[in-house]
Amino acid sequence: MDTVTHLAHGGTALPPGPPQTRPAIADTDPLDFALLNDFQRGFPLVAEPWAQLAAQLGCDAGEVLARLERLRDAGKVSRVGPVFAPNRIGASTLAAMAVPVGELPRVAAIVNSFAGVNHNYRREHRYNLWFVASSTDEATLARLLARMGAATGCPPIALPLVEEFHIDLGFDLASGRRTRHVVDAGAPRPQLSAADWRLIDALHDGLPWQPRPFQAVADAAGLGEAAVLATLAGWLGDGTLRRFGVVVKHRELGYRANAMCVWAVPEAEVSRLGHLLAGHDGVSLCYRRRPDGDWAYNLFCMIHGRSREAVAARREALAAAVGLAAFPHAVLFSTDCYKQCGARYQAPAP
Template sequence: MDDTLDFHLLNDFQRDFPLCPAPFAELASRLGVAEKLVLGRLDNLRREGKISRVGAVFAPKRIGASTLAAMAVPPEKLEAVAAAVNRFPEVNHNYEREHRYNLWFVVTAASEGRLQATLGAIAQAAGYPLMPLPLLEEFHIDLGFSLAGEAKKNVAAARPVAPAQPIGEIERRLISVLQEGLPMFIRPFQLIASRVGSSESEVLGRIRRWLEEGAIKRFGVVVRHHELGYRANAMLVHDIPDDRVSDMGRALAEEPAVTLCYRRPRCLPEWPYNLFCMIHGRERGEVEATIADLRRRHGLESCAHETLFSLTRFKQNGARYA
């Protein structure tokens, strides 16, 4: 029973999470089990590292500011530099990848000014220059991860990334609490409301509006793929002509194997690539075969590309915008 329940909690509620005063009771009703069992299993999954949290996945640059960044670090100094980068709370993902640019991390902040200041401080603390690669156009970014292998749904039309809109103090407090994830409590939104100085109905209404506006990509269970057996992941990058990159990004985003897809700037002459895809699998050979198939079917064999497999996960947390 526990394995079946865990699968449904992990797979079915990454998106379709009930936004109501007693969401865990609603989950229990849908699954035909007791609310106490749902709370207990979710807490166990979190402690086992299979989920990072239950809550909001905010859209990049819709609230606050963020960027992907890379560094070329001598291999013998990589662990020390990664530790220096990890000390910044604004860094939420930090990976070693197979490339001359071998350290890749994501930085988020409350504003563009704070982001730029943080990037400067990171470069100074690390002792190496960094290459910022901000998001220009999103094709598929929601951190959802199907465990059943079904095709993705609701891939949005490609669109340029709009600047973040100003937010009020209550909203800033709400973001600060939500980025930690829902408390495992029978009335979690009531508890959050008490922390931010609002009402339960106002908190739920604000979350629903953020979802409708696209500031929140999805609300639900956020899984950790490595702990679920998907131990091979690669960042596939291509140099696509500018007049084709949006169409190609939209096409690749529709592929079930592609878990993230977006356009970022080239940084010539060191980095000529502008289209990024993430592909996960249980084994390296599986990912390599998937990449070869994607490139063949989408006519990308003549386009310059590189495949950067992840080697070491130095840090993986939820983004912190407040």
């Protein structure tokens, strides 16, 4: 998720659970693994980034580009580019539909046809189609969801983010460990200029495979290369960007099982328990969402693993360690991916 901001609020160490061994990607060519694993964040914001990566890896820039292109063509890399923090620009929500099983391909295709949809998965539940939708503002997003319901005959429920505890899918591919950093929940939303929005649009599909990719992005946005680099560094600094780097596809890298794990927690307890849950390795997303309709669950986390058994065991261990075992819960394994790409943000109408 691409679609997993880590908050370490005193989470205790868990036993490792069932052995997961090394993912298949860890046994591949060391240079490929380094490109996939080491630059999910901390990507060099310089005029010739491929050359800087090459200097760090002991090869040349042409080799870096060729390997990244091969990894992209093999479905292991989505793009090299920005991952924006949720709701820092525009408005977005997790949404779900209860779709008759035989209608899932048709409904999923209709949902995917809307430009504001960037992730769309089938999960094991009565609410079996789950997607992320974004738009310029809350009112426009609500109209988008209503149009989806009318077009599919399956009215969606909307589960907007209330509080994030950890949202960053960039984690170590060998160990599953994450880079933890604290989120400033009170940070103001950035005031984006017309030039900023042109830059966002130029980066939707990531960096081009050119020796000076930021110059190409700058040309597309009508900006200077130095201005692009300075803006991206500023967005990383103020939290507008969660990270900038290689965006990988975890399923193709050996993490073939993932589950959305949810609990219905008393409102007075959800923040404390969410912070505790997010402090553990093995949690790739963790947040509080507003319930809707007959969906009563308000605490969510995603767990990625190399098998269903490993994910289920990790969920049980986490629930016991955090104190969630007594609350109503559900486990929704993902079975089919209908769409996975970066979010596409549009400037608000003048």
